[in-house]
Every structure is written in structure tokens, then in C-alpha cells.
Amino acid sequence: MNLVLLGIGLAIGIAVTAVGLVVMFRNKKLYEGVIVALAGIAVVGGVMMIDAQLNYNKNNPSDGTSAPVGIESPTVNEDPSGTVTPPAEETPLPATAEPTEVPTPTEEPTATPTPTPEPGRYIEVHKSDWSLVKPDNWNGSTVYLTFDDGPSVVTGEILDALKKHNVKATFFVIGNEISANDEKYIKRAIEEGHTVGIHAYTHEYSVIYTSVDDYLTDFNRIDQLLKDKFNYKALVFRFPGGSSNETSKRYCKGIMTELTQLMPERGYSYFDWNVSPEDAMGTLEPDVIAERVLKGLSKNRTENVVLMHDFDQMSPSAQALDKIITNALADGFAFDRLTPETTPVRHTVAN
Numbered sequence: 253m254n255l256v257l258l259g260i261g262l263a264i265g266i267a268v269t270a271v272g273l274v275v276m277f278r279n280k281k282l283y284e285g286v287i288v289a290l291a292g293i294a295v296v297g298g299v300m301m302i303d304a305q306l307n308y309n310k311n312n313p314s315d316g317t318s319a320p321v322g323i324e325s326p327t328v329n330e331d332p333s334g335t336v337t338p339p340a341e342e343t344p345l346p347a348t349a350e351p352t353e354v355p356t357p358t359e360e361p362t363a364t365p366t367p368t369p370e371p372g373r374y375i376e377v378h379k380s381d382w383s384l385v386k387p388d389n390w391n392g393s394t395v396y397l398t399f400d401d402g403p404s405v406v407t408g409e410i411l412d413a414l415k416k417h418n419v420k421a422t423f424f425v426i427g428n429e430i431s432a433n434d435e436k437y438i439k440r441a442i443e444e445g446h447t448v449g450i451h452a453y454t455h456e457y458s459v460i461y462t463s464v465d466d467y468l469t470d471f472n473r474i475d476q477l478l479k480d481k482f483n484y485k486a487l488v489f490r491f492p493g494g495s496s497n498e499t500s501k502r503y504c505k506g507i508m509t510e511l512t513q514l515m516p517e518r519g520y521s522y523f524d525w526n527v528s529p530e531d532a533m534g535t536l537e538p539d540v541i542a543e544r545v546l547k548g549l550s551k552n553r554t555e556n557v558v559l560m561h562d563f564d565q566m567s568p569s570a571q572a573l574d575k576i577i578t579n580a581l582a583d584g585f586a587f588d589r590l591t592p593e594t595t596p597v598r599h600t601v602a603n
């Protein structure tokens with residue numbers, strides 16, 4: 253209540269009480285004096301009661317909208333369920349002092365991994381600085397004679413012809429063709445400095461080209477056999493049918509596309525061919541085979557990879573070698589074996 257109103261109310265009450273006392277004592281009118289004095293006291297009391305009530309209402313609002321005087325508002329808002337709403341997270345200021353450079357991811361090296369050399373023949377055979385046979389009139393091109401599908405009863409004949417000219421060649425061998433009797437040919441090929449490459453353990457397309465896993469299982473089997481029996485680590489290979497074969501489509505679509513990417517990543521270099529006398533039937537005369545090879549050689553390319561065969565009917569191919577080597581050397585071609593360092597000759601993949 254307003255202090256002025258309170259003061260006026262109390263003054264009136266006290267004045268009435270005073271008038272009552274005067275009436276009671278000075279005018280000797282006891283009865284009237286008591287009534288007036290009581291009336292004044294009642295006014296004083298009434299004013300004080302009204303003031304007290306007003307003060308009470310002010311401090312205890314019934315509608316809850318006014319904050320009680322003297323009590324600070326809580327700083328954390330509570331929702332009706334009682335859970336505390338955490339203050340909003342501060343938005344971090346952008347760092348201005350240090351530029352937040354995003355590190356550029358380092359490019360993975362795309363070069364094929366270098367296989368760890370293994371002790372023994374690997375070290376000897378895969379050195380590539382001694383096997384090149386180069387004529388004085390070298391035309392800048394090299395012939396790589398390759399023999400698929402051996403060993404066989406003809407392998408010894410092939411090795412003899414190569415030895416006569418001290419020329420090194422490459423044998424892409426088949427694991428299940430390496431009989432106990434034929435092991436000596438593999439040993440001899442390695443000892444005489446030729447490259448032994450992998451063709452397959454089994455040449456069956458329906459076994460090796462059914463899936464990438466099936467191919468790898470077969471490949472690993474011949475790879476391991478060469479290590480175990482001959483202490484030899486093969487690093488070059490030729491796909492049965494070549495990387496361009498379409499027969500594999502019958503068994504697994506796209507398998508050659510996958511394998512031609514996967515195998516070099518695993519450290520094996522594959523070679524197809526760019527000269528072929530088509531000797532696989534075993535019916536051609538040695539001279540015909542020789543002429544076809546010599547005609548197929550080109551000094552305009554640095555690598556001439558010749559596909560020949562090494563199985564039991566291939567004696568004509570072995571007999572053709574003397575003429576092939578003699579004439580090609582005379583024409584200025586060099587001879588060498590394939591190594592992982594040789595620039596690959598590869599077909600266009602067709603599956």
C-alpha cells in the first residue's frame with residue numbers, strides 16, 4: 253500500500269481515538285468517549301490489516317506471472333518434464349591464425365611390386381645382362397623364341413638347337429606335363445640360362461577359366477612346383493590361349509580383363525606373341541615353319557616374340573630352329589630370353 257494512504261489512514265484512526273479519549277476524560281462522558289476511542293482504534297487496526305494483506309498479495313502472486321521479489325530467476329530453464337535443457341553449444345569461431353590445409357592423399361605407387369628374390373636359381377637366371385646374343389650388324393630388334401606346352405620328348409632337341417647357337421629362349425611349361433622323366437629338361441633349361449615361365453598347371457580352359465580363384469589355384473600350383481622341385485622362381489607367364497582368348501567367355505565373362513590387371517600387380521609379367529608359324533598341328537615341314545617365322549619378324553619393332561610349341565609331335569619345330577636362328581642373326585636380329593624387364597608384347601583383351 254502506498255505509504256501516504258497508510259499514513260492518512262493511521263492519522264485519522266489516531267485522531268478519532270484521541271477525540272474519543274478527550275470526550276471520555278474532559279467531558280466526563282465515559283460511554284461516548286469509549287465508543288469513539290474504540291472506533292479510532294478500529295480504524296488504525298483496519299488500516300494496518302489492509303496494508304498487511306496488500307503486502308502479502310504483492311509477494312505471493314496467485315497467477316504465477318510475477319517473479320517473487322528478492323528471488324533470482326533460475327539460469328537454467330526447466331521444461332515441464334523436468335529434464336534440463338543444456339545451453340546451446342558454442343559455435344566455434346573459424347581458425348584464422350593457422351590455415352587448415354586438407355592434406356593431399358599420397359598417390360599409391362602404381363609400379364608393379366618387385367618380388368623378393370629367392371635363393372638359388374632365381375638370382376642366377378633372372379640377371380638380364382648376359383643372355384643377349386647380338387650380331388655385329390644388329391638392326392635394333394630382338395627375337396624372343398618361346399615354346400609353349402612343354403616339357404616333352406622334343407625339349408632336348410630344342411635345347412640342343414639353341415645350344416648350338418648359344419641362343420637363350422623361354423619355355424612356358426605346363427605342370428602336369430612335368431613327368432619324372434621330363435624333369436631333367438626343366439633342370440637343363442634352367443642350367444643353360446633359359447627362362448622357365450608358367451603356362452598353367454593344367455591347360456584345361458574348363459578348369460582354369462571358371463573363376464579368378466580357380467585360375468589362381470592352378471597358377472599357384474605350378475608356381476610352387478617350380479620352387480619346390482627346381483628351386484626356381486618364375487616371374488613371367490603366358491595365359492593358355494593368350495590374354496586375347498575368347499574361349500574363356502564360355503566359363504567366366506570378363507575373367508581375362510580381371511586377370512590381366514591382377515597378375516602384373518602380383519609381380520608376374522605376361523607375354524603374348526606377335527609372330528606365329530602356326531606349328532601346333534605338328535604337320536608342317538621344318539622349312540615351312542622356318543620361313544613363316546622369318547617372314548613374321550620385323551625390324552620395325554624392338555620385340556619379336558615368336559610362339560612355337562614343345563610337345564611330342566613338335567620335332568619339325570625343333571628342326572626348324574637352326575635355319576631360323578642362322579638367318580635371323582644374318583639379317584641383324586638379336587636373340588634373348590624373356591625376363592620381367594622385357595617390354596611386354598600383349599594382345600588386346602577380348603573377354
Ligand SMILES: [Zn+2]
Pocket residue numbers: 400401451455492493
Ligand atoms: Zn598352350
